[in-house]
Amino acid sequence: MGYSYFLCLFAAMKQGTFRRVILPIFSIGLLWGLHGCQFTESGRSFATGATAAEDTVAINEDTVETKEDTVAKQVRSTTVDSLEYHALVRDLAEHDTTGRWPVAEQPVPLTGAILPYKRIIAFYGNLYSAKMGILGELPPDDMLAKLDGEVAAWNAVDTSTEAIPALHYIAVTAQGSGGRDGKYRSRMPFSQVDSVLRIAKKRDALVFLDIQVGFSTLADELPRLDTFLRMPHVHLGIDPEFSMKDDLPPGKRVGHFTAEDINFAASHLAELVREHDLPPKVLVVHRFTQGMVKDYSRIALRPEVQVVINMDGWGAPALKKNTYQSYIFREPVQFTGFKFFYKNDLIPAPHRMMTVEEVNSFIPKPIYIQYQ
Known part of the structure; x- marks a missing residue:
């Protein structure tokens, strides 16, 4: 793809340290005493005690195997049915002839996983701004009624996967000015997150908290939201567009996340899942250019977190596809x-949004749908 195409794509689509997780390595040493040793001219030999030593090794190995079997059984008892899971992810990738999809050797998620059993239909935005998305554009009851309509539309088109509602709230927003700490981001008050939770409760909807870091980092922003992420129905979104790793502020250039950034977020969520016995978290990563996600093949998958790469660009149907x-x-x-833009998708000819039927025909089928 040529550089000129990238410039056209960028113009059409959008305008506008890390905590180390040290994994301890455990080694099991088998210690035993050997008695009655004698030395010969050929070197050291064990005249007595050899049988006892061998017995000790055998007993310890049996003990280790028993512990491993116990752990394996516990893991199996807390994950979803693997045959059903893999069958469903194959269904999402139906008609792919490249071998890319479904992703090979992905872990089977823990019990309570949302994907691929449900399709998430999310309204995106911020309560302080009518310009950042449909979530803050309409009064709550009107917004929820519109969300009901989109959920119903998806359920009508794809009867094999139930669509469920969600609110995707920008909890940390990128800013055009540095602010007091020079980080070019604004943290929403927790009272606003509480308001979103109350609105979501009216539909038993999921809630996603989105982070636009600016010149901050996920390591600084993500732990602040743990109070909410400990809730079983609250999940996470991270936006590489506003992750600025040079001297240009948000909006001047499209930012990016590395695999290390994304792995940090996933690892943090996984810790919360394990520590608080939660169902798996969904991690949404926005993307609409090649450079927004670096080293994608190094993104680590784990049973506690389900990673969604969300096509986050606006434009004509052909460009979006x-x-x-x-x-x-x-x-x-x-x-x-996949994201729909109620307004920006109408700007370029043919001045229409894509239909649910068109998007549902993509390979693989998107399992997370967002409206802004």
Whole structure:
């Protein structure tokens, strides 16, 4: 793909340290005493005690195997049925002839996983701004009624996967000015997150908290939201567009996350899942250019977290489909998402949003759908 195409794509689509997780390595030493040793000219030999030593080794090995078997049984008892899971992810990738999808050797998720059993239909935005998305544009009851309509539309088109509602709230927003700490981001008050939780409760909807770091980092922003992420129905979104790793502020250039950034977020969520006995978390990563996600093949998958790469660009249907194929389909991670823009998708000819039927025909089928 040529550089000129990238410039056209960028113009059409959008305008506008890390905590180390040290994994302890355990080694099991088998110690035993050997008695009655004698030395010969050929070197050291064990004249007596050899049988006892061998017996000790055998007993210890049996003990280790028993512990491993116990752990394996516990893991199996807390994960979903693997045959059903793999069958469903194959269904999402139906008609793929490239071998990219479904992603090979992905872990079977823990019990309570949402994907691929349900399709998430999310309204995106911020309560302080009517311009950042439909979530803050309409009064709550009107917004929920519109969300009901989108959920019903998806359930009508794809009867094999139940669509469920979600609210995707920008909890940390990128800013055009540095602010007091020079980080070019604004943290929403927790009272606003509480408001979103109350609105979501009216539909038993999922809640996603989205982070636009600016010149901050996920290591600084993510732990602040743990109070909410400990809730079983609260999940996470991270936006590489506003992750600025040079001297240009948000909006001047499209930012990026590395695999290390994404792995940090996933590892943090996994810790919360394990520590608080939660169902798996969904991690949504926005993307609409090649450079927004670096080293995608190094993104680590784990049973506690389900990763969605969400096609987050606006434009004409042909451009959006091409972007999905170029950056989502060709660089598989685990699950895929797609965003509709109620206003920006209407700007370029033919001045229409894609239909639910069109998006449901993508390979693989998006399992997370977002409306802004």
